[in-house]
Amino acid sequence: MTRVLVTGANRTLGRAVAERLIQDPSYHPILSGRDPARVHAVFPGLDSASIEGLDFSKALPTPVLKGLVCRLKPLAAVVHCASYYGPGSLLIAPETDLESCLTFLGNTLRLVRSAAEAFGEEGGRIILMGSVAADPRTLTGRHGLYGFFKGSLREMCRHVAKEIARRQGTITYVNLGSFQAEGEAGPGDRSRLPLGEVTSLVCNLVALPPRMRVDEVDCFPLDPFREAHLADP
Numbered sequence: 689m690t691r692v693l694v695t696g697a698n699r700t701l702g703r704a705v706a707e708r709l710i711q712d713p714s715y716h717p718i719l720s721g722r723d724p725a726r727v728h729a730v731f732p733g734l735d736s737a738s739i740e741g742l743d744f745s746k747a748l749p750t751p752v753l754k755g756l757v758c759r760l761k762p763l764a765a766v767v768h769c770a771s772y773y774g775p776g777s778l779l780i781a782p783e784t785d786l787e788s789c790l791t792f793l794g795n796t797l798r799l800v801r802s803a804a805e806a807f808g809e810e811g812g813r814i815i816l817m818g819s820v821a822a823d824p825r826t827l828t829g830r831h832g833l834y835g836f837f838k839g840s841l842r843e844m845c846r847h848v849a850k851e852i853a854r855r856q857g858t859i860t861y862v863n864l865g866s867f868q869a870e871g872e873a874g875p876g877d878r879s880r881l882p883l884g885e886v887t888s889l890v891c892n893l894v895a896l897p898p899r900m901r902v903d904e905v906d907c908f909p910l911d912p913f914r915e916a917h918l919a920d921p
């Protein structure tokens with residue numbers, strides 16, 4: 689069975705990806721959350737060996753992460769949905785939180801490197817959820833600390849790509865726009881993508897052969913006003 693680690697699995701996108709993978713018997717999803725009890729509450733049928741507690745705001749030294757991730761060998765993919773501040777709270781992210789933002793980033797880098805060491809012979813794929821808040825091509829570019837965090841994730845992908853490739857792996861940054869669960873959108877609301885479609889995109893990335901390199905995927909609703917303002921390539 690194909691082992692996939694999903695972080696931030698107790699809510700929204702992480703949860704939807706986890707639910708989709710659980711439905712497919714060819715996958716063995718390992719789900720992590722800041723509080724494993726909350727993951728358990730959402731997925732009561734899952735055995736406790738498939739649930740991990742990972743709080744990226746607290747220091748996670750390399751031996752801790754390596755120990756955890758290497759237990760999952762051979763790991764085929766990581767879907768990193770846990771995020772420093774959600775898009776909904778980005779406007780209230782206090783600038784003084786730079787330190788915890790950097791801790792989150794450092795832990796993410798250590799997770800990426802540890803996961804690459806846990807890939808099997810077939811290699812693996814690491815998928816980092818980004819945001820258009822960090823995309824200088826859009827009007828929302830660089831939105832406070834949240835934008836800095838996502839922009840740093842994007843740079844991280846570029847910097848570690850070769851390192852991951854040496855382990856037969858690929859790292860993919862998903863440049864995500866707003867999405868919402870079905871039913872939350874008002875009639876005719878085209879400003880957000882349906883959660884189900886974003887989930888499909890992520891699951892399709894998981895299913896791609898790791899040797900198929902996909903560095904970055906843009907995924908945001910087509911907005912004629914914004915498109916008109918995109919910088920020329």
Ligand SMILES: NC(=O)c1ccc[n+]([C@@H]2O[C@H](COP(=O)([O-])OP(=O)(O)OC[C@H]3O[C@@H](n4cnc5c(N)ncnc54)[C@H](OP(=O)(O)O)[C@@H]3O)[C@@H](O)[C@H]2O)c1
Binds near residue numbers: 746
């Ligand atoms: N929603 C959007 O419209 C949108 C748009 C662009 C990009 N994104 C990105 O897509 C990803 C998924 O978004 P979402 O809407 O599903 O997010 P969400 O509903 O806010 O869920 C975030 C997940 O991350 C976990 N988390 C938060 N802080 C954590 C920490 N310190 N350590 C470990 N886990 C932590 C949360 O766990 P707790 O329940 O414990 O807090 C939760 O499971 C995120 O990376 C987000 O930035 C989302």
